[in-house]
Amino acid sequence: MALLIKNVKVEQLARELARCRGVSVTEAIPQSLERLVFQSKETELVMKLRAISDRAGRIPKRDNVMTEDEILGYDELGIPTR
Numbered sequence: 001m002a003l004l005i006k007n008v009k010v011e012q013l014a015r016e017l018a019r020c021r022g023v024s025v026t027e028a029i030p031q032s033l034e035r036l037v038f039q040s041k042e043t044e045l046v047m048k049l050r051a052i053s054d055r056a057g058r059i060p061k062r063d064n065v066m067t068e069d070e071i072l073g074y075d076e077l078g079i080p081t082r
Contacts, residue, residue, distance in 0.1 A: 003029075 005011045018028035069075070073082035 005014065014025050014029055017032060018025040021028050021031070023031070069078075073080055075081050
């Protein structure tokens with residue numbers, strides 16, 4: 001399927017991109033589009049991770065925090081208490 005570019009500025013940019021990369025316009029355009037799609041997905045993931053981090057940061061600190069062994073049910077000698 002052909003792509004017809006009727007915008008002079010877009011055509012100039014595509015040719016400049018191809019020249020800078022040392023590839024044909026046919027190669028430069030999909031490379032750039034793939035990079036933009038990847039960056040968009042990466043940005044979306046970063047935003048989701050940042051939201052999770054923000055929510056986790058709002059979890060209040062507890063005064064009587066259990067140790068890992070207490071949570072798992074072991075005493076100070078490593079013997080199960082449950």
